[in-house]
Amino acid sequence: MSLSLPQWGQWMTLILIAIALGMDAFSLGVGLGLRGIRRSRALMISGVIGMFHVLLPLFGMGLGRYVSTLVGNLAAIVGGGLLCFLGVNMLVQGFRGSAEGTMLHHNSFWGMMLFALSVSLDSLSAGLSLGLFHSNVIGAALLSGVSGGTLGILGMAAGRRAGTWIGEYGEILGGAILLYLGVQFLW
Template sequence: MNLSAMILLALGMSMDAFAAAIGKGATLHKPKFSEALRTGIIFGSIETLTPLIGWGLGLVASQFVLTWNHWIAFLLLLFLGVRMLIEGIRGETDDDAEPIARHSFWLLATTAVATSLDAMAVGVGLAFLNVNIIHMALMIGCATLVMSTLGMMVGRFIGPLLGKRAEILGGLVLIGIGCEILWAHFAG
């Protein structure tokens, strides 16, 4: 695999995290760059690990991983998206609620895992190619760190425009990503 293909693959793997980060940034009250960077580091770290895990699984049990990864990602994203929808709908009636200043580590990590399962599947495929998996995983992780940080900052500007509907939109984005993963699997 040549360098340009590796860069395109890394950017492609970071797009789900970018979209999710926009939703996360929109739900926060004026997130600072440090919070965006924290999100980018969490997403990027997990996105670095998942192709390595997929590569290892590809050597051992590729059929199981390829059979179930899209369902796992879909269900995780559906769960997180519905949770955000419910919170957004509840939040619309509660004008006295304190705006969220920071997402919990576990919420960000769960979202990152859900959006990085496609990178795990790619790792399974890379197990059968002549690719330096460490370099590829680091490239994917770095691209995700940058794109997730940018996504949070884009969300910062979208959030005030949407007001309390930002969490509803963020939930819809996560559900949409999950549906897209499922659709891509069945569409071939």
Template sequence: MSQALNELFTLSLIAIAVGMDAFSVGLGMGMVPMRLKQIFQIGLTVGAFHIWMPLLGIILGKLLSETLGIVATYIGGTLLIFIGIHMFVSSFKDDDTPSLKLSGIGIFLFAFSVSIDSFSLGLSLGIFGTRMITAVLLFGLFATILTWFGLFFGKKMKGIFGQYSEAFGGSILLFFGIKLILFF
């Protein structure tokens, strides 16, 4: 595979891993009665936050990479490992679904809470000099689609798969963090 295609594939897998968090939360939130218009708005809002949060992280990461060099690569890999471990471990905790009203400001608070991990991920990717536009668009696209799927499946399945999808997403981030550290 060419370098650009390899990077696109890697970024897509990372975007799916980060979007799995939105999917799993969407599964739980899908049990709350809502209209299709509301599901559509929630997905777009989560997708927008998954663009802006990592974008801010990438910009900050690029600034750090100019001053830290190789050390920044290890810091970024370590961040991916910690995010992955956090997602994996939290998937097995018995958290209640957020008691958040999903309209108005509630949608933004929901999207922010689901997207906060993508800021740290953006920081890691910025350290590695990742293609910024490609990365954030993939994050937004996959987060939007996976949020929609999560909300729809949550309505149908009542959250059966929630913890497993987040554990899978965390495993992917953990794998890429280890790969970056060991094979740099």
């Protein structure tokens, strides 16, 4: 099956958004890794992060599709504006170094759920934005889940082996990607 140029562009955009959203999980995962975490616990946390990175964008995209029927031509402006906002927010957090100070107690069930939810909330807003553009719902949600879970476990592994600077740069890179894509949608 051959994809047209616009279809390739849409898939590349979805991949970049998924990676950018997963950078938040990477950044906070580095912080967990620095504190020391067992591999089995890291795998469990990354699985929950992946699950939230699937569910929240699905909910957001459903809401976005509904809203796009209400606002019509403003959908592209609203969606691009949301991506820009998320990008700037991630950049500010990355430059402030807030990844270290937001650690939740991940050893309890509810602590793990809150941790995974906290790194996945950006996915809800991005899902809303993607819903406004009527993008591929299942593909976007699965890409987001795989990216969030994978980058979360990679962040925890990197944190066990490296310094704190990796987490800050990861969040800055993710924010820059979202800001760039938002500006492209607005342009």
